Amino acid sequence: MEPVACRVLKVTGELADTFTMELAPPGGQAVFSPGQFNMLYVFGHGEVPISMSGDPARPESLVHTIRGVGSVTNALLSLEPGEAVGVRGPFGSAWPLEAAVGKNVLVMAGGLGLAPLRPAIYHLLSHARRYGALTLLYGTRGPDSVLYAAELERWAAQFDAEVTVDHAGPGWRGPVGVVTELLHRRAIDKDNTVALVCGPEIMMRHCARALIDHGIPADRIYVSMERNMQCALGLCGRCQYGPYFICQNGPVFSFDQVDRLFRIREL
Amino acid sequence: MADFKHIVDFLVESPFFLGMTTGQLTLLAGCGKLARFKEGELLAQEGMPANDFYLIREGEVAIEIHAPGGTMMVSKAGPEGLVGFSWLFPPYRNCFDARAVTAVAAVSFDGACLRKKAEDDHELGYQLMKRFAEIMLRRMQDTRLQMLDIYGQGGRGAA
Numbered sequence: 001m002e003p004v005a006c007r008v009l010k011v012t013g014e015l016a017d018t019f020t021m022e023l024a025p026p027g028g029q030a031v032f033s034p035g036q037f038n039m040l041y042v043f044g045h046g047e048v049p050i051s052m053s054g055d056p057a058r059p060e061s062l063v064h065t066i067r068g069v070g071s072v073t074n075a076l077l078s079l080e081p082g083e084a085v086g087v088r089g090p091f092g093s094a095w096p097l098e099a100a101v102g103k104n105v106l107v108m109a110g111g112l113g114l115a116p117l118r119p120a121i122y123h124l125l126s127h128a129r130r131y132g133a134l135t136l137l138y139g140t141r142g143p144d145s146v147l148y149a150a151e152l153e154r155w156a157a158q159f160d161a162e163v164t165v166d167h168a169g170p171g172w173r174g175p176v177g178v179v180t181e182l183l184h185r186r187a188i189d190k191d192n193t194v195a196l197v198c199g200p201e202i203m204m205r206h207c208a209r210a211l212i213d214h215g216i217p218a219d220r221i222y223v224s225m226e227r228n229m230q231c232a233l234g235l236c237g238r239c240q241y242g243p244y245f246i247c248q249n250g251p252v253f254s255f256d257q258v259d260r261l262f263r264i265r266e267l
Numbered sequence: 268m269a270d271f272k273h274i275v276d277f278l279v280e281s282p283f284f285l286g287m288t289t290g291q292l293t294l295l296a297g298c299g300k301l302a303r304f305k306e307g308e309l310l311a312q313e314g315m316p317a318n319d320f321y322l323i324r325e326g327e328v329a330i331e332i333h334a335p336g337g338t339m340m341v342s343k344a345g346p347e348g349l350v351g352f353s354w355l356f357p358p359y360r361n362c363f364d365a366r367a368v369t370a371v372a373a374v375s376f377d378g379a380c381l382r383k384k385a386e387d388d389h390e391l392g393y394q395l396m397k398r399f400a401e402i403m404l405r406r407m408q409d410t411r412l413q414m415l416d417i418y419g420q421g422g423r424g425a426a
Contacts, residue, residue, distance in 0.1 A: 111418030141418045166413045168340045173368070176329065176343045178409045185345075200417045 001233065003041045003086030008079050009061055015145055017068050018112065019077055020053065022061040023085055030054070030062040033094030034119035035224060035252045039232050040064065041086030045075040049229040049247070051116035052090065057126055062087065065115035065147070091232045093252040095120040096222055100194040104132035106216075108207045110139045110179055110199025114147045116224050116251075117198050125158070132192060136161040139179030139203070143172050160186075179203065180210040190215030198224040205262050208255045218256035225250045225258065241267060274299045274374050277324060282347060283398055291391050298380035304367040311351060311365040318359070319375050320351030326371035331364040341413070342406070343368070349402055354378025 006023040013019050025031075032038075032052050041047040048070070054063025068077040079085065097120060105124055109117050124134050136155060140146055142165050155161040162182050164175040175182060179199075193216055197207045204223045211221050227239040227246045234248035242261040244250060261267055274296040278284045284292060302321070304310060310321055310328060321328070328350050330342040341363070344350050350365050350373075359378065385392030 139418065141416065145418065166416070166418070170329070170331070170338050170340060170366075170368075172340060175345075176340050178412045181409060184405075202412070202415060202417045206412060 001088050003039070003047075003088045005084040006062065006087045008081050008083050008085060010081060011077075011079065014065060014147055015067075018065065018147065019068065020063060020065045021076065021079070021085075022054070022063050023087065025059065025062045026087060028060070030056075030059045032056060032062075032090040032119075034097060034123055035095040035116060036090040036092050037116075037229075037232075037251065038062065038064065038087050038089030039091070039229075040066075040072075040076060041088070042072055042075040042079070043084070043086065046072045047086070047088075047230075048072045048076075049091075049232065051224070051251070053115040053118045055122040055126075056119050057122065065112070065118075067112050088232060091247055093250055095196050095224075095252055096194065096254075097123055101130050102132065102192075104189055104193040105134050106188065106193050106195045106211075107134070107136045108138075108179060108183070108195060108197045108199075108211075109136070110203035110207075111141070111145070112147060113197075113199030113203070113224070114138055117196060118148065120196060121155070125155075132189075134159045135186070137179050137182040138163045139165070139182075139199070141166050143168050178206070180206055183207075183210050183214065188214045188216065193220065195221045197221065201226075201262075208259070208262075212255075218259055219254050221255035222252055223255055223258065224252050270301050271296055273301060277322070277374060281322060283322065283349060283402075287394050291394060294384055294388070294391060295376070295381070295395075298377045298384065299374045300377075302373050302375040304371040304373070306367055306369055308367045308371075309364060310367060310371070310373070311353075311361045311363070313361055313364050315361050316359055317351060317353030317361045318378050320349065320354050320378060321365075321373040321375050323348045323350065324372040324374065326367060326369040326373075328371055328373075329366050329368045331366055333364070338364075341410075349399075351378075352399065352403060354381075355396075355399065 004026040009024055010022040037049045037051045039047050040050050050064040050066055053065040066073050066076055068074045107117055164177055164182055168176055195211050197204050208221050225246050229239040229247045230236045232247040234245040239246040278292045323344055323346055328344045329340045331338050331340050353361050
C-alpha cells in the first residue's frame with residue numbers, strides 16, 4: 001500500500017509539544033471509524049502511526065493530534081499549510097460503537113490518549129439518542145497539559161465530563177489526583193456500561209482493574225494499545241503483541257483479549 | 268446539644284462510617300464539633316501539631332506542599348472526603364498544608380479524644396483504623412501512580 005500525498009490544510013498548537021494537523025483527505029473524503037489510525041509519512045524522515053482525532057461526520061479533512069517527541073513527529077511539526085504528507089490508511093480496529101448502542105458509555109482517557117477517543121466522543125454526541133449516559137473522565141499531568149481544553153469546557157456543559165490533574169498550582173479549580181479517583185466518586189451502572197479507555201499502558205491497566213472492581217466485566221472494557229507499528233499490514237511483525245498484531249487485530253482490544261498479556265512483563 | 272445531634276446524623280449518613288454501630292458513632296461524635304472555614308483558610312499547616320482530622324460536609328479542601336517555584340496542590344478532598352491522617356501516629360505533626368479552596372463546612376474531630384476512646388474500646392479502635400487504613404492504602408497507590416508521571420511517557424505520536 002503506497003502512501004498518498006495529502007496537503008496540509010491547517011496546523012493548530014494544542015500544548016507546548018502537541019499539535020493538531022488537518023490534511024486534505026485522499027479523494028476529498030476522509031472515511032474512517034473512530035479508533036483507527038493512519039501511517040503518516042514525512043518525506044526524507046520516515047513514517048509514524050497516528051490515530052485519527054477528528055469528527056468522522058466531517059469527512060472534508062483528516063485530523064491527527066501529534067506529540068512532537070521524535071524525529072518524524074518533529075518533522076511533521078515543522079510542516080506548513082500547503083506542504084505534503086504521505087498518508088496510508090486507515091488501519092486497525094475501531095471502538096465498539098455499534099455494540100455500545102443502548103448502553104451507557106464511560107470514556108476514560110489519560111494524557112494524549114484523549115485524541116484517539118475524540119472521534120468516538122463526537123460520534124456518541126451526534127447519535128446521543130442511540131446511547132445511554134455519556135461520561136468522560138480525563139486525567140493528565142497538570143493544568144498546562146489538558147488537551148482540547150476549550151472543547152472539554154464545552155463538553156462539561158453538555159454531559160458528565162471531568163478533568164483531574166496529577167498536581168496543580170493554587171489557581172486550579174478542578175480535582176487533583178489520579179483518574180481512577182474520579183471513577184470512585186460515581187455510581188456506575190455495572191450491568192449497562194461499556195468503557196473505552198485510552199492512555200499510557202500503566203494508566204489503562206489501572207483503569208481496567210478499577211472498572212472491574214466496579215463490576216464492569218472485562219469484555220465490556222476496551223483499551224487502545226500502542227506498539228512500534230511499521231508496515232501496518234501485519235507483515236513485519238514489529239507490533240506483535242502475544243498472538244496479535246496491533247496494527248491488524250488492534251489497536252482497540254477488549255480487555256479480556258489482552259488482560260493476560262498485560263501481566264507478561266516482557267511484552 | 269443540637270450540634271451533637273447534627274454530627275451523629277452526619278456520621279450515620281457518611282459512607283466512611285458505614286457499618287459502625289450507633290453506639291460507636293455516638294462515641295465518635297463526642298469528639299467532634301461542627302466547623303466552618305472561609306475560602307483560603309488553613310485547616311492544617313505543615314510542621315504544626317496535628318490535633319484534628321476533618322470530615323468534609325460541603326466545599327473543597329486542597330492538600331498542598333510548598334516547593335521551589337511555588338505551592339503545589341497534590342490532592343483535593345470534597346464532600347464526604349477525609350482530611351488529616353497525621354493525628355493517628357506520633358509525632359502528630361502535619362506533613363502538608365490543607366487549605367479551603369471554597370467555603371468549607373466540616374466535622375472536626377479531636378485526635379487526642381479519638382485516640383483515648385480507641386485505646387479504651389479496641390473494637391471501636393479497630394473499626395476506625397480499618398477505615399483509615401483503606402483510605403490510606405488507596406491514597407498511597409494513587410500517589411505512586413502520580414509519582415510515575417505516567418502521562419509524560421511516550422504516547423501516541425511519540426516517534
